[in-house]
Amino acid sequence: MVHSVLYGSKERGSFTLVWLMLFIVLFTRCSSGVSEEVCEECNYIEEAFGIIQTEVLNPTHLNLDSLKADLTSRIDTTTTRDSIHIWLHAALQRIHPHSSLIGPAQFTRIIEDPATPEIWGMKLADGRAYVYVGPCAAIDSTNANLYTDSLQKIVVQLYRSDPISWVLDLRENTGGNMYAMIAGLGPFFGEGPLGFDMGKIKEPWYYKQRDTEGKWEYITLSDSIYEFENKLPLECLVSESTGSAGEALAISLLTYPNMRLTGTPTYGFTSGNEMFFLSDSACLNLTTSIMADYRSKPYPNGLRDDVLGWE
Structure with missing residues:
Protein backbone atom coordinates (compact mmCIF):
# COMPACT_ATOMS: atom_id res chain seq x y z
CA MET A 1 0.00 0.00 0.00
CA VAL A 2 1.21 3.51 -0.73
CA HIS A 3 1.96 5.21 2.55
CA SER A 4 1.03 8.87 2.99
CA VAL A 5 3.25 11.13 5.04
CA LEU A 6 1.37 11.82 8.26
CA TYR A 7 2.05 15.09 10.01
CA GLY A 8 1.33 15.54 13.70
CA SER A 9 0.64 18.90 15.30
CA LYS A 10 4.34 19.47 15.94
CA GLU A 11 5.23 18.90 12.29
CA ARG A 12 2.66 21.04 10.54
CA GLY A 13 4.85 24.12 10.83
CA SER A 14 7.78 22.39 9.14
CA PHE A 15 5.45 21.05 6.44
CA THR A 16 4.17 24.58 5.71
CA LEU A 17 7.74 25.91 5.74
CA VAL A 18 8.83 23.32 3.15
CA TRP A 19 6.01 24.32 0.82
CA LEU A 20 6.78 28.00 1.32
CA MET A 21 10.46 27.44 0.52
CA LEU A 22 9.58 25.45 -2.60
CA PHE A 23 7.15 28.15 -3.76
CA ILE A 24 9.79 30.85 -3.27
CA VAL A 25 12.38 28.82 -5.21
CA LEU A 26 10.03 28.18 -8.13
CA PHE A 27 8.62 31.72 -8.17
CA THR A 28 12.04 33.34 -7.98
CA ARG A 29 13.56 31.12 -10.64
CA CYS A 30 10.67 31.21 -13.07
CA SER A 31 9.55 34.83 -12.83
CA SER A 32 12.55 37.10 -13.16
CA GLY A 33 16.19 36.92 -14.11
CA VAL A 34 16.29 33.17 -14.64
CA SER A 35 16.77 31.42 -17.96
CA GLU A 36 14.01 29.39 -19.55
CA GLU A 37 16.29 26.34 -19.29
CA VAL A 38 16.39 26.57 -15.49
CA CYS A 39 12.63 27.08 -15.30
CA GLU A 40 12.10 24.09 -17.61
CA GLU A 41 14.19 21.82 -15.38
CA CYS A 42 12.32 23.01 -12.28
CA ASN A 43 9.06 22.10 -14.01
CA TYR A 44 10.53 18.71 -14.92
CA ILE A 45 11.26 18.00 -11.25
CA GLU A 46 7.69 19.06 -10.47
CA GLU A 47 6.37 16.69 -13.16
CA ALA A 48 8.34 13.76 -11.76
CA PHE A 49 7.33 14.35 -8.16
CA GLY A 50 3.70 14.77 -9.17
CA ILE A 51 3.82 11.08 -10.08
CA ILE A 52 6.17 9.96 -7.31
CA GLN A 53 4.14 11.51 -4.50
CA THR A 54 0.95 9.90 -5.80
CA GLU A 55 2.24 6.42 -6.60
CA VAL A 56 5.40 5.34 -4.77
CA LEU A 57 5.58 3.11 -1.72
CA ASN A 58 7.29 5.16 0.99
CA PRO A 59 7.92 2.76 3.91
CA THR A 60 10.14 5.12 5.93
CA HIS A 61 7.74 8.06 5.49
CA LEU A 62 10.49 10.19 3.95
CA ASN A 63 9.39 13.82 3.55
CA LEU A 64 8.91 13.96 -0.22
CA ASP A 65 8.17 17.69 -0.28
CA SER A 66 11.52 18.38 1.34
CA LEU A 67 13.24 16.00 -1.07
CA LYS A 68 11.66 17.77 -4.04
CA ALA A 69 12.70 21.18 -2.70
CA ASP A 70 16.28 19.96 -2.26
CA LEU A 71 16.51 18.77 -5.87
CA THR A 72 14.94 21.96 -7.20
CA SER A 73 17.38 24.13 -5.24
CA ARG A 74 20.36 22.50 -6.99
CA ILE A 75 19.31 23.59 -10.48
CA ASP A 76 21.32 26.34 -12.19
CA THR A 77 22.25 27.27 -15.76
CA THR A 78 24.82 24.45 -15.98
CA THR A 79 22.40 21.69 -14.97
CA THR A 80 21.80 19.06 -17.64
CA ARG A 81 18.86 16.71 -17.99
CA ASP A 82 21.23 13.78 -17.47
CA SER A 83 22.21 15.28 -14.10
CA ILE A 84 18.57 15.53 -13.09
CA HIS A 85 18.04 11.89 -14.08
CA ILE A 86 20.91 10.94 -11.75
CA TRP A 87 19.44 13.06 -8.92
CA LEU A 88 15.98 11.56 -9.38
CA HIS A 89 17.37 8.03 -9.42
CA ALA A 90 19.26 8.67 -6.18
CA ALA A 91 16.13 10.19 -4.63
CA LEU A 92 14.03 7.17 -5.61
CA GLN A 93 16.60 4.83 -4.09
CA ARG A 94 16.27 6.76 -0.82
CA ILE A 95 12.49 6.41 -0.91
CA HIS A 96 12.56 2.68 -1.69
CA PRO A 97 15.61 0.64 -2.80
CA HIS A 98 13.53 -1.16 -5.45
CA SER A 99 12.53 2.10 -7.17
CA SER A 100 14.65 3.60 -9.92
CA LEU A 101 14.77 5.92 -12.92
CA ILE A 102 15.60 4.51 -16.35
CA GLY A 103 16.84 7.14 -18.77
CA PRO A 104 15.54 7.23 -22.37
CA ALA A 105 18.77 5.90 -23.89
CA GLN A 106 19.05 3.10 -21.32
CA PHE A 107 15.41 2.14 -21.87
CA THR A 108 15.99 1.92 -25.62
CA ARG A 109 19.08 -0.26 -25.10
Missing part, protein backbone atom coordinates in the same frame (compact mmCIF):
# COMPACT_ATOMS: atom_id res chain seq x y z
CA ILE A 110 17.12 -2.67 -22.90
CA ILE A 111 14.51 -3.12 -25.64
CA GLU A 112 16.94 -3.33 -28.56
CA ASP A 113 19.61 -5.45 -26.87
CA PRO A 114 18.09 -7.46 -24.01
CA ALA A 115 20.19 -9.95 -22.11
CA THR A 116 20.10 -13.45 -23.60
CA PRO A 117 17.68 -15.58 -21.55
CA GLU A 118 19.41 -18.26 -19.50
CA ILE A 119 16.90 -21.09 -19.42
CA TRP A 120 17.57 -24.75 -20.00
CA GLY A 121 16.53 -28.15 -18.76
CA MET A 122 17.51 -31.81 -18.69
CA LYS A 123 16.39 -35.13 -17.32
CA LEU A 124 18.76 -36.19 -14.55
CA ALA A 125 20.15 -39.71 -14.20
CA ASP A 126 17.88 -40.36 -11.22
CA GLY A 127 14.78 -39.61 -13.29
CA ARG A 128 14.08 -36.07 -12.05
CA ALA A 129 13.42 -33.24 -14.52
CA TYR A 130 15.72 -30.27 -13.84
CA VAL A 131 14.93 -26.78 -15.18
CA TYR A 132 17.21 -23.77 -14.76
CA VAL A 133 15.00 -20.66 -14.73
CA GLY A 134 17.17 -17.57 -15.15
CA PRO A 135 16.02 -13.92 -15.01
CA CYS A 136 13.99 -12.34 -17.80
CA ALA A 137 15.20 -8.86 -18.74
CA ALA A 138 12.61 -8.36 -21.49
CA ILE A 139 10.35 -5.33 -21.12
CA ASP A 140 8.81 -5.55 -24.60
CA SER A 141 6.34 -8.13 -25.87
CA THR A 142 8.62 -9.60 -28.56
CA ASN A 143 11.44 -10.57 -26.22
CA ALA A 144 9.05 -11.51 -23.43
CA ASN A 145 7.28 -13.92 -25.80
CA LEU A 146 10.64 -15.40 -26.80
CA TYR A 147 11.43 -16.13 -23.15
CA THR A 148 7.96 -17.55 -22.45
CA ASP A 149 7.89 -19.80 -25.51
CA SER A 150 11.42 -21.11 -24.87
CA LEU A 151 10.72 -21.93 -21.22
CA GLN A 152 7.34 -23.54 -21.87
CA LYS A 153 8.82 -25.68 -24.65
CA ILE A 154 11.47 -26.99 -22.23
CA VAL A 155 9.03 -27.95 -19.48
CA VAL A 156 6.52 -29.56 -21.87
CA GLN A 157 9.25 -31.69 -23.48
CA LEU A 158 10.51 -32.78 -20.06
CA TYR A 159 6.98 -33.63 -18.91
CA ARG A 160 6.60 -35.90 -21.92
CA SER A 161 9.79 -37.74 -20.89
CA ASP A 162 7.88 -39.12 -17.88
CA PRO A 163 10.08 -37.82 -15.02
CA ILE A 164 9.58 -38.90 -11.40
CA SER A 165 9.62 -35.30 -10.06
CA TRP A 166 10.62 -31.71 -10.84
CA VAL A 167 13.50 -29.49 -9.76
CA LEU A 168 13.03 -25.81 -10.68
CA ASP A 169 16.22 -23.84 -10.05
CA LEU A 170 15.58 -20.16 -9.24
CA ARG A 171 18.78 -19.65 -7.25
CA GLU A 172 20.23 -17.14 -9.75
CA ASN A 173 16.93 -15.61 -10.84
CA THR A 174 17.42 -11.95 -9.93
CA GLY A 175 14.10 -10.88 -11.43
CA GLY A 176 12.79 -9.03 -14.46
CA ASN A 177 9.50 -9.73 -16.19
CA MET A 178 7.49 -11.90 -13.81
CA TYR A 179 4.64 -12.41 -16.28
CA ALA A 180 6.95 -13.91 -18.91
CA MET A 181 8.29 -16.30 -16.25
CA ILE A 182 4.83 -17.27 -14.97
CA ALA A 183 3.59 -17.85 -18.52
CA GLY A 184 6.67 -19.95 -19.26
CA LEU A 185 5.92 -22.18 -16.28
CA GLY A 186 2.17 -21.91 -16.94
CA PRO A 187 1.52 -25.68 -17.19
CA PHE A 188 2.37 -25.97 -13.48
CA PHE A 189 -0.34 -23.51 -12.45
CA GLY A 190 -4.03 -24.05 -11.89
CA GLU A 191 -6.95 -21.66 -11.91
CA GLY A 192 -7.11 -18.60 -9.67
CA PRO A 193 -4.74 -16.19 -7.94
CA LEU A 194 -1.07 -17.16 -7.67
CA GLY A 195 -0.41 -14.18 -5.43
CA PHE A 196 -1.41 -10.59 -4.75
CA ASP A 197 0.09 -7.13 -5.09
CA MET A 198 -0.87 -5.32 -1.89
CA GLY A 199 -0.85 -1.67 -2.93
CA LYS A 200 -3.57 0.98 -3.08
CA ILE A 201 -5.83 -1.93 -3.86
CA LYS A 202 -5.32 -5.68 -3.56
CA GLU A 203 -4.65 -6.98 -7.07
CA PRO A 204 -4.21 -10.68 -7.91
CA TRP A 205 -1.79 -12.09 -10.43
CA TYR A 206 -2.65 -15.36 -12.14
CA TYR A 207 -1.86 -17.71 -15.02
CA LYS A 208 -5.51 -18.35 -15.77
CA GLN A 209 -8.88 -17.51 -14.26
CA ARG A 210 -12.52 -17.28 -15.27
CA ASP A 211 -14.20 -13.93 -15.76
CA THR A 212 -17.63 -13.01 -14.42
CA GLU A 213 -19.25 -14.79 -17.38
CA GLY A 214 -17.27 -17.99 -16.78
CA LYS A 215 -14.94 -17.47 -19.75
CA TRP A 216 -11.22 -18.17 -19.45
CA GLU A 217 -8.77 -15.32 -19.03
CA TYR A 218 -5.05 -15.95 -19.08
CA ILE A 219 -1.73 -14.14 -19.37
CA THR A 220 -1.52 -12.74 -22.90
CA LEU A 221 2.07 -14.02 -23.24
CA SER A 222 0.73 -17.57 -23.15
CA ASP A 223 -0.88 -19.15 -26.20
CA SER A 224 -2.91 -21.62 -24.16
CA ILE A 225 -4.11 -22.56 -20.68
CA TYR A 226 -2.52 -26.00 -20.85
CA GLU A 227 -1.95 -27.53 -17.41
CA PHE A 228 -0.01 -30.65 -16.43
CA GLU A 229 -2.47 -33.32 -15.37
CA ASN A 230 0.04 -35.34 -13.35
CA LYS A 231 1.10 -33.23 -10.35
CA LEU A 232 4.55 -34.69 -9.73
CA PRO A 233 6.49 -33.67 -6.59
CA LEU A 234 8.24 -30.35 -7.18
CA GLU A 235 11.29 -28.86 -5.50
CA CYS A 236 11.96 -25.13 -6.03
CA LEU A 237 15.52 -24.03 -5.30
CA VAL A 238 16.02 -20.47 -4.02
CA SER A 239 18.92 -18.47 -2.59
CA GLU A 240 19.90 -15.00 -1.43
CA SER A 241 20.26 -14.11 -5.14
CA THR A 242 16.62 -14.94 -5.89
CA GLY A 243 15.03 -11.51 -6.07
CA SER A 244 12.11 -9.42 -7.24
CA ALA A 245 10.26 -11.25 -10.03
CA GLY A 246 12.24 -14.38 -9.12
CA GLU A 247 10.69 -14.16 -5.66
CA ALA A 248 7.25 -13.59 -7.23
CA LEU A 249 7.72 -16.78 -9.23
CA ALA A 250 8.63 -18.72 -6.07
CA ILE A 251 5.56 -17.28 -4.31
CA SER A 252 3.42 -18.37 -7.27
CA LEU A 253 4.75 -21.92 -7.00
CA LEU A 254 3.40 -22.13 -3.44
CA THR A 255 0.05 -22.88 -5.11
CA TYR A 256 1.44 -26.12 -6.57
CA PRO A 257 0.51 -29.24 -4.58
CA ASN A 258 3.27 -31.39 -3.11
CA MET A 259 6.01 -28.78 -3.49
CA ARG A 260 9.00 -27.74 -1.42
CA LEU A 261 11.07 -24.54 -1.29
CA THR A 262 14.70 -25.41 -0.64
CA GLY A 263 17.68 -23.16 -0.01
CA THR A 264 18.39 -19.95 1.86
CA PRO A 265 16.20 -16.87 2.51
CA THR A 266 15.74 -14.82 -0.65
CA TYR A 267 17.01 -11.32 -1.44
CA GLY A 268 13.99 -9.46 -0.10
CA PHE A 269 12.80 -7.40 -3.09
CA THR A 270 9.28 -8.80 -2.72
CA SER A 271 7.61 -5.66 -3.97
CA GLY A 272 5.71 -4.82 -7.12
CA ASN A 273 6.87 -2.09 -9.50
CA GLU A 274 5.03 -0.04 -12.11
CA MET A 275 6.48 2.06 -14.92
CA PHE A 276 5.50 5.71 -15.42
CA PHE A 277 6.91 7.69 -18.34
CA LEU A 278 7.93 11.34 -18.17
CA SER A 279 7.68 13.90 -20.97
CA ASP A 280 11.23 13.14 -22.19
CA SER A 281 10.53 9.36 -22.25
CA ALA A 282 12.50 8.69 -19.07
CA CYS A 283 10.86 5.94 -17.03
CA LEU A 284 10.05 6.12 -13.34
CA ASN A 285 10.16 2.49 -12.21
CA LEU A 286 8.26 2.89 -8.95
CA THR A 287 7.64 0.40 -6.17
CA THR A 288 3.90 0.52 -5.56
CA SER A 289 3.04 -2.67 -3.66
CA ILE A 290 4.17 -5.55 -1.46
CA MET A 291 3.83 -9.15 -2.63
CA ALA A 292 1.56 -11.62 -0.87
CA ASP A 293 0.89 -15.28 -1.59
CA TYR A 294 -2.40 -16.85 -2.72
CA ARG A 295 -3.53 -16.91 0.93
CA SER A 296 -2.92 -13.14 1.17
CA LYS A 297 0.07 -13.65 3.46
CA PRO A 298 2.45 -10.72 2.78
CA TYR A 299 6.20 -11.13 2.32
CA PRO A 300 7.70 -7.68 2.94
CA ASN A 301 11.22 -9.03 3.45
CA GLY A 302 11.41 -11.93 1.03
CA LEU A 303 10.90 -15.65 1.55
CA ARG A 304 12.32 -16.56 4.95
CA ASP A 305 12.79 -19.76 6.92
CA ASP A 306 9.07 -20.05 7.74
CA VAL A 307 8.27 -21.05 4.13
CA LEU A 308 11.37 -23.10 3.36
CA GLY A 309 10.28 -26.73 3.42
CA TRP A 310 7.37 -28.80 2.19
CA GLU A 311 4.11 -26.93 1.65
Whole structure:
Protein backbone atom coordinates (compact mmCIF):
# COMPACT_ATOMS: atom_id res chain seq x y z
CA MET A 1 0.00 0.00 0.00
CA VAL A 2 1.21 3.51 -0.73
CA HIS A 3 1.96 5.21 2.55
CA SER A 4 1.03 8.87 2.99
CA VAL A 5 3.25 11.13 5.04
CA LEU A 6 1.37 11.82 8.26
CA TYR A 7 2.05 15.09 10.01
CA GLY A 8 1.33 15.54 13.70
CA SER A 9 0.64 18.90 15.30
CA LYS A 10 4.34 19.47 15.94
CA GLU A 11 5.23 18.90 12.29
CA ARG A 12 2.66 21.04 10.54
CA GLY A 13 4.85 24.12 10.83
CA SER A 14 7.78 22.39 9.14
CA PHE A 15 5.45 21.05 6.44
CA THR A 16 4.17 24.58 5.71
CA LEU A 17 7.74 25.91 5.74
CA VAL A 18 8.83 23.32 3.15
CA TRP A 19 6.01 24.32 0.82
CA LEU A 20 6.78 28.00 1.32
CA MET A 21 10.46 27.44 0.52
CA LEU A 22 9.58 25.45 -2.60
CA PHE A 23 7.15 28.15 -3.76
CA ILE A 24 9.79 30.85 -3.27
CA VAL A 25 12.38 28.82 -5.21
CA LEU A 26 10.03 28.18 -8.13
CA PHE A 27 8.62 31.72 -8.17
CA THR A 28 12.04 33.34 -7.98
CA ARG A 29 13.56 31.12 -10.64
CA CYS A 30 10.67 31.21 -13.07
CA SER A 31 9.55 34.83 -12.83
CA SER A 32 12.55 37.10 -13.16
CA GLY A 33 16.19 36.92 -14.11
CA VAL A 34 16.29 33.17 -14.64
CA SER A 35 16.77 31.42 -17.96
CA GLU A 36 14.01 29.39 -19.55
CA GLU A 37 16.29 26.34 -19.29
CA VAL A 38 16.39 26.57 -15.49
CA CYS A 39 12.63 27.08 -15.30
CA GLU A 40 12.10 24.09 -17.61
CA GLU A 41 14.19 21.82 -15.38
CA CYS A 42 12.32 23.01 -12.28
CA ASN A 43 9.06 22.10 -14.01
CA TYR A 44 10.53 18.71 -14.92
CA ILE A 45 11.26 18.00 -11.25
CA GLU A 46 7.69 19.06 -10.47
CA GLU A 47 6.37 16.69 -13.16
CA ALA A 48 8.34 13.76 -11.76
CA PHE A 49 7.33 14.35 -8.16
CA GLY A 50 3.70 14.77 -9.17
CA ILE A 51 3.82 11.08 -10.08
CA ILE A 52 6.17 9.96 -7.31
CA GLN A 53 4.14 11.51 -4.50
CA THR A 54 0.95 9.90 -5.80
CA GLU A 55 2.24 6.42 -6.60
CA VAL A 56 5.40 5.34 -4.77
CA LEU A 57 5.58 3.11 -1.72
CA ASN A 58 7.29 5.16 0.99
CA PRO A 59 7.92 2.76 3.91
CA THR A 60 10.14 5.12 5.93
CA HIS A 61 7.74 8.06 5.49
CA LEU A 62 10.49 10.19 3.95
CA ASN A 63 9.39 13.82 3.55
CA LEU A 64 8.91 13.96 -0.22
CA ASP A 65 8.17 17.69 -0.28
CA SER A 66 11.52 18.38 1.34
CA LEU A 67 13.24 16.00 -1.07
CA LYS A 68 11.66 17.77 -4.04
CA ALA A 69 12.70 21.18 -2.70
CA ASP A 70 16.28 19.96 -2.26
CA LEU A 71 16.51 18.77 -5.87
CA THR A 72 14.94 21.96 -7.20
CA SER A 73 17.38 24.13 -5.24
CA ARG A 74 20.36 22.50 -6.99
CA ILE A 75 19.31 23.59 -10.48
CA ASP A 76 21.32 26.34 -12.19
CA THR A 77 22.25 27.27 -15.76
CA THR A 78 24.82 24.45 -15.98
CA THR A 79 22.40 21.69 -14.97
CA THR A 80 21.80 19.06 -17.64
CA ARG A 81 18.86 16.71 -17.99
CA ASP A 82 21.23 13.78 -17.47
CA SER A 83 22.21 15.28 -14.10
CA ILE A 84 18.57 15.53 -13.09
CA HIS A 85 18.04 11.89 -14.08
CA ILE A 86 20.91 10.94 -11.75
CA TRP A 87 19.44 13.06 -8.92
CA LEU A 88 15.98 11.56 -9.38
CA HIS A 89 17.37 8.03 -9.42
CA ALA A 90 19.26 8.67 -6.18
CA ALA A 91 16.13 10.19 -4.63
CA LEU A 92 14.03 7.17 -5.61
CA GLN A 93 16.60 4.83 -4.09
CA ARG A 94 16.27 6.76 -0.82
CA ILE A 95 12.49 6.41 -0.91
CA HIS A 96 12.56 2.68 -1.69
CA PRO A 97 15.61 0.64 -2.80
CA HIS A 98 13.53 -1.16 -5.45
CA SER A 99 12.53 2.10 -7.17
CA SER A 100 14.65 3.60 -9.92
CA LEU A 101 14.77 5.92 -12.92
CA ILE A 102 15.60 4.51 -16.35
CA GLY A 103 16.84 7.14 -18.77
CA PRO A 104 15.54 7.23 -22.37
CA ALA A 105 18.77 5.90 -23.89
CA GLN A 106 19.05 3.10 -21.32
CA PHE A 107 15.41 2.14 -21.87
CA THR A 108 15.99 1.92 -25.62
CA ARG A 109 19.08 -0.26 -25.10
CA ILE A 110 17.12 -2.67 -22.90
CA ILE A 111 14.51 -3.12 -25.64
CA GLU A 112 16.94 -3.33 -28.56
CA ASP A 113 19.61 -5.45 -26.87
CA PRO A 114 18.09 -7.46 -24.01
CA ALA A 115 20.19 -9.95 -22.11
CA THR A 116 20.10 -13.45 -23.60
CA PRO A 117 17.68 -15.58 -21.55
CA GLU A 118 19.41 -18.26 -19.50
CA ILE A 119 16.90 -21.09 -19.42
CA TRP A 120 17.57 -24.75 -20.00
CA GLY A 121 16.53 -28.15 -18.76
CA MET A 122 17.51 -31.81 -18.69
CA LYS A 123 16.39 -35.13 -17.32
CA LEU A 124 18.76 -36.19 -14.55
CA ALA A 125 20.15 -39.71 -14.20
CA ASP A 126 17.88 -40.36 -11.22
CA GLY A 127 14.78 -39.61 -13.29
CA ARG A 128 14.08 -36.07 -12.05
CA ALA A 129 13.42 -33.24 -14.52
CA TYR A 130 15.72 -30.27 -13.84
CA VAL A 131 14.93 -26.78 -15.18
CA TYR A 132 17.21 -23.77 -14.76
CA VAL A 133 15.00 -20.66 -14.73
CA GLY A 134 17.17 -17.57 -15.15
CA PRO A 135 16.02 -13.92 -15.01
CA CYS A 136 13.99 -12.34 -17.80
CA ALA A 137 15.20 -8.86 -18.74
CA ALA A 138 12.61 -8.36 -21.49
CA ILE A 139 10.35 -5.33 -21.12
CA ASP A 140 8.81 -5.55 -24.60
CA SER A 141 6.34 -8.13 -25.87
CA THR A 142 8.62 -9.60 -28.56
CA ASN A 143 11.44 -10.57 -26.22
CA ALA A 144 9.05 -11.51 -23.43
CA ASN A 145 7.28 -13.92 -25.80
CA LEU A 146 10.64 -15.40 -26.80
CA TYR A 147 11.43 -16.13 -23.15
CA THR A 148 7.96 -17.55 -22.45
CA ASP A 149 7.89 -19.80 -25.51
CA SER A 150 11.42 -21.11 -24.87
CA LEU A 151 10.72 -21.93 -21.22
CA GLN A 152 7.34 -23.54 -21.87
CA LYS A 153 8.82 -25.68 -24.65
CA ILE A 154 11.47 -26.99 -22.23
CA VAL A 155 9.03 -27.95 -19.48
CA VAL A 156 6.52 -29.56 -21.87
CA GLN A 157 9.25 -31.69 -23.48
CA LEU A 158 10.51 -32.78 -20.06
CA TYR A 159 6.98 -33.63 -18.91
CA ARG A 160 6.60 -35.90 -21.92
CA SER A 161 9.79 -37.74 -20.89
CA ASP A 162 7.88 -39.12 -17.88
CA PRO A 163 10.08 -37.82 -15.02
CA ILE A 164 9.58 -38.90 -11.40
CA SER A 165 9.62 -35.30 -10.06
CA TRP A 166 10.62 -31.71 -10.84
CA VAL A 167 13.50 -29.49 -9.76
CA LEU A 168 13.03 -25.81 -10.68
CA ASP A 169 16.22 -23.84 -10.05
CA LEU A 170 15.58 -20.16 -9.24
CA ARG A 171 18.78 -19.65 -7.25
CA GLU A 172 20.23 -17.14 -9.75
CA ASN A 173 16.93 -15.61 -10.84
CA THR A 174 17.42 -11.95 -9.93
CA GLY A 175 14.10 -10.88 -11.43
CA GLY A 176 12.79 -9.03 -14.46
CA ASN A 177 9.50 -9.73 -16.19
CA MET A 178 7.49 -11.90 -13.81
CA TYR A 179 4.64 -12.41 -16.28
CA ALA A 180 6.95 -13.91 -18.91
CA MET A 181 8.29 -16.30 -16.25
CA ILE A 182 4.83 -17.27 -14.97
CA ALA A 183 3.59 -17.85 -18.52
CA GLY A 184 6.67 -19.95 -19.26
CA LEU A 185 5.92 -22.18 -16.28
CA GLY A 186 2.17 -21.91 -16.94
CA PRO A 187 1.52 -25.68 -17.19
CA PHE A 188 2.37 -25.97 -13.48
CA PHE A 189 -0.34 -23.51 -12.45
CA GLY A 190 -4.03 -24.05 -11.89
CA GLU A 191 -6.95 -21.66 -11.91
CA GLY A 192 -7.11 -18.60 -9.67
CA PRO A 193 -4.74 -16.19 -7.94
CA LEU A 194 -1.07 -17.16 -7.67
CA GLY A 195 -0.41 -14.18 -5.43
CA PHE A 196 -1.41 -10.59 -4.75
CA ASP A 197 0.09 -7.13 -5.09
CA MET A 198 -0.87 -5.32 -1.89
CA GLY A 199 -0.85 -1.67 -2.93
CA LYS A 200 -3.57 0.98 -3.08
CA ILE A 201 -5.83 -1.93 -3.86
CA LYS A 202 -5.32 -5.68 -3.56
CA GLU A 203 -4.65 -6.98 -7.07
CA PRO A 204 -4.21 -10.68 -7.91
CA TRP A 205 -1.79 -12.09 -10.43
CA TYR A 206 -2.65 -15.36 -12.14
CA TYR A 207 -1.86 -17.71 -15.02
CA LYS A 208 -5.51 -18.35 -15.77
CA GLN A 209 -8.88 -17.51 -14.26
CA ARG A 210 -12.52 -17.28 -15.27
CA ASP A 211 -14.20 -13.93 -15.76
CA THR A 212 -17.63 -13.01 -14.42
CA GLU A 213 -19.25 -14.79 -17.38
CA GLY A 214 -17.27 -17.99 -16.78
CA LYS A 215 -14.94 -17.47 -19.75
CA TRP A 216 -11.22 -18.17 -19.45
CA GLU A 217 -8.77 -15.32 -19.03
CA TYR A 218 -5.05 -15.95 -19.08
CA ILE A 219 -1.73 -14.14 -19.37
CA THR A 220 -1.52 -12.74 -22.90
CA LEU A 221 2.07 -14.02 -23.24
CA SER A 222 0.73 -17.57 -23.15
CA ASP A 223 -0.88 -19.15 -26.20
CA SER A 224 -2.91 -21.62 -24.16
CA ILE A 225 -4.11 -22.56 -20.68
CA TYR A 226 -2.52 -26.00 -20.85
CA GLU A 227 -1.95 -27.53 -17.41
CA PHE A 228 -0.01 -30.65 -16.43
CA GLU A 229 -2.47 -33.32 -15.37
CA ASN A 230 0.04 -35.34 -13.35
CA LYS A 231 1.10 -33.23 -10.35
CA LEU A 232 4.55 -34.69 -9.73
CA PRO A 233 6.49 -33.67 -6.59
CA LEU A 234 8.24 -30.35 -7.18
CA GLU A 235 11.29 -28.86 -5.50
CA CYS A 236 11.96 -25.13 -6.03
CA LEU A 237 15.52 -24.03 -5.30
CA VAL A 238 16.02 -20.47 -4.02
CA SER A 239 18.92 -18.47 -2.59
CA GLU A 240 19.90 -15.00 -1.43
CA SER A 241 20.26 -14.11 -5.14
CA THR A 242 16.62 -14.94 -5.89
CA GLY A 243 15.03 -11.51 -6.07
CA SER A 244 12.11 -9.42 -7.24
CA ALA A 245 10.26 -11.25 -10.03
CA GLY A 246 12.24 -14.38 -9.12
CA GLU A 247 10.69 -14.16 -5.66
CA ALA A 248 7.25 -13.59 -7.23
CA LEU A 249 7.72 -16.78 -9.23
CA ALA A 250 8.63 -18.72 -6.07
CA ILE A 251 5.56 -17.28 -4.31
CA SER A 252 3.42 -18.37 -7.27
CA LEU A 253 4.75 -21.92 -7.00
CA LEU A 254 3.40 -22.13 -3.44
CA THR A 255 0.05 -22.88 -5.11
CA TYR A 256 1.44 -26.12 -6.57
CA PRO A 257 0.51 -29.24 -4.58
CA ASN A 258 3.27 -31.39 -3.11
CA MET A 259 6.01 -28.78 -3.49
CA ARG A 260 9.00 -27.74 -1.42
CA LEU A 261 11.07 -24.54 -1.29
CA THR A 262 14.70 -25.41 -0.64
CA GLY A 263 17.68 -23.16 -0.01
CA THR A 264 18.39 -19.95 1.86
CA PRO A 265 16.20 -16.87 2.51
CA THR A 266 15.74 -14.82 -0.65
CA TYR A 267 17.01 -11.32 -1.44
CA GLY A 268 13.99 -9.46 -0.10
CA PHE A 269 12.80 -7.40 -3.09
CA THR A 270 9.28 -8.80 -2.72
CA SER A 271 7.61 -5.66 -3.97
CA GLY A 272 5.71 -4.82 -7.12
CA ASN A 273 6.87 -2.09 -9.50
CA GLU A 274 5.03 -0.04 -12.11
CA MET A 275 6.48 2.06 -14.92
CA PHE A 276 5.50 5.71 -15.42
CA PHE A 277 6.91 7.69 -18.34
CA LEU A 278 7.93 11.34 -18.17
CA SER A 279 7.68 13.90 -20.97
CA ASP A 280 11.23 13.14 -22.19
CA SER A 281 10.53 9.36 -22.25
CA ALA A 282 12.50 8.69 -19.07
CA CYS A 283 10.86 5.94 -17.03
CA LEU A 284 10.05 6.12 -13.34
CA ASN A 285 10.16 2.49 -12.21
CA LEU A 286 8.26 2.89 -8.95
CA THR A 287 7.64 0.40 -6.17
CA THR A 288 3.90 0.52 -5.56
CA SER A 289 3.04 -2.67 -3.66
CA ILE A 290 4.17 -5.55 -1.46
CA MET A 291 3.83 -9.15 -2.63
CA ALA A 292 1.56 -11.62 -0.87
CA ASP A 293 0.89 -15.28 -1.59
CA TYR A 294 -2.40 -16.85 -2.72
CA ARG A 295 -3.53 -16.91 0.93
CA SER A 296 -2.92 -13.14 1.17
CA LYS A 297 0.07 -13.65 3.46
CA PRO A 298 2.45 -10.72 2.78
CA TYR A 299 6.20 -11.13 2.32
CA PRO A 300 7.70 -7.68 2.94
CA ASN A 301 11.22 -9.03 3.45
CA GLY A 302 11.41 -11.93 1.03
CA LEU A 303 10.90 -15.65 1.55
CA ARG A 304 12.32 -16.56 4.95
CA ASP A 305 12.79 -19.76 6.92
CA ASP A 306 9.07 -20.05 7.74
CA VAL A 307 8.27 -21.05 4.13
CA LEU A 308 11.37 -23.10 3.36
CA GLY A 309 10.28 -26.73 3.42
CA TRP A 310 7.37 -28.80 2.19
CA GLU A 311 4.11 -26.93 1.65
